[in-house]
Amino acid sequence: MTENNSIPSGGAALELRALRREFGDKVAVDDIDLVVPTGSFYGVVGPNGAGKTTALSMAVGLLRPSSGAAFVLGLDVWSDPVEAKRRLGVLPDGLALPERLTGGELLTYWGRFRGMPADVVAARAAELLRILELEEAESLGTLVGEYSTGMRKKIGLATALLHSPRVLVLDEPYEAVDPVSARVLTRILRRFTETGGSVIISSHVMALVEQLCDHVAIVADGKVIAQGTLDEVRGGRSLDDRFVELVGAPEVGEEELAWIGG
Structure with missing residues (x-):
């Protein structure tokens, strides 16, 4: 390759x-x-x-x-x-997300799946949740399946940005x-x-x-x-x-x- x-x-x-x-x-x-x-x-x-x-x-x-x-x-x-x-970072149409994870858990899973170091994933996930105004939902333990459509768009964008694509x-x-x-x-x-x-x-x-x-x-x-x-x-x-x-x-x-x- x-x-x-x-x-x-x-x-x-x-x-x-x-x-x-x-x-x-x-x-x-x-x-x-x-x-x-x-x-x-x-x-x-x-x-x-x-x-x-x-x-x-x-x-x-x-x-x-x-x-x-x-x-x-x-x-x-x-x-x-x-x-x-x-x-590449991708936010596809009709994005299917794991329903039984919180936003933070989803980002942690996604980052580790991509082979990113755990400390980098944790720092970036926390920053993305804060900037995208998903921090309160995370503190309440809100699951992705309970997110509104707009919140799902934002957590989808977070997954697209997490690995620092170009x-x-x-x-x-x-x-x-x-x-x-x-x-x-x-x-x-x-x-x-x-x-x-x-x-x-x-x-x-x-x-x-x-x-x-x-x-x-x-x-x-x-x-x-x-x-x-x-x-x-x-x-x-x-x-x-x-x-x-x-x-x-x-x-x-x-x-x-x-x-x-x-």
């Missing part, structure tokens, strides 16, 4: 090459090419069923592609998975997160990119992506239909307007749904 750390400045943190996934006769991801520059805060947006989650699942090694390849900092996710995943791939990280926690999350992710890390998030919220991201890709029907810097993709308009222009939206005629409010 060889390690490739010779990634030039400005190179690819994540690269998808002709990535494809078929489920029977349905093509969910249609030969996607995508390049995420190192150090970027990259947003992936698209309508429901566009193929975002499927593409990101293949990119991080959770779902095997029908064809194509994915690279993290130059390492092939599927031919060199151990080394690639050392550099690339974060986060599927809907702000979903069900309250405004105060969202600010904390944003500060963490901005610090991560300021220190040279790369963040890729998927989201349905255009305003959020505009606020956070410097690069963006629009995915529809399993294809990337636009990608580049935020300014390049939106072309002088709002991202929301550009998204609707590219993806389309159903029209509602004046006589349709006339019974609403009547």
Whole structure:
């Protein structure tokens, strides 16, 4: 197994090459090419069923592609998975977590499973629980199975950060997160990119992506239909307007749904 750390400045943190996934006769991801520059805060947006989650699942090694390849900092996710995943932190869609552990126990298990020293795991777990406002739940012995959706998102992010990765791939990280926690999350992710890390998030919220991201890709029907810097993709308009222009939206005629409010 060889390690490739010779990634030039400005190179690819994540690269998808002709990535494809078929489920029977349905093509969910249609030969996607995508390049995420190192150090970027990259947003992936698209309508429901566009193929975002499927593409990101293949990119991080959770779902095997029908064809194509994915690279993290130059390492092939599927031919060199151990080394690639050392550099990856992942918050997948529908994250399944052990229900009968507290947040601290989960982080301890996760860190030791990754082979991290016990003292390092303990120190980082305590810091993450404090910063992500999960310290009180831990002191009360609250189990992960009793966490709210927003708390589950935060402990999931903690597991993604624990081993100090260089690339974060986060599927809907702000979903069900309250405004105060969202600010904390944003500060963490901005610090991560300021220190040279790369963040890729998927989201349905255009305003959020505009606020956070410097690069963006629009995915529809399993294809990337636009990608580049935020300014390049939106072309002088709002991202929301550009998204609707590219993806389309159903029209509602004046006589349709006339019974609403009547």
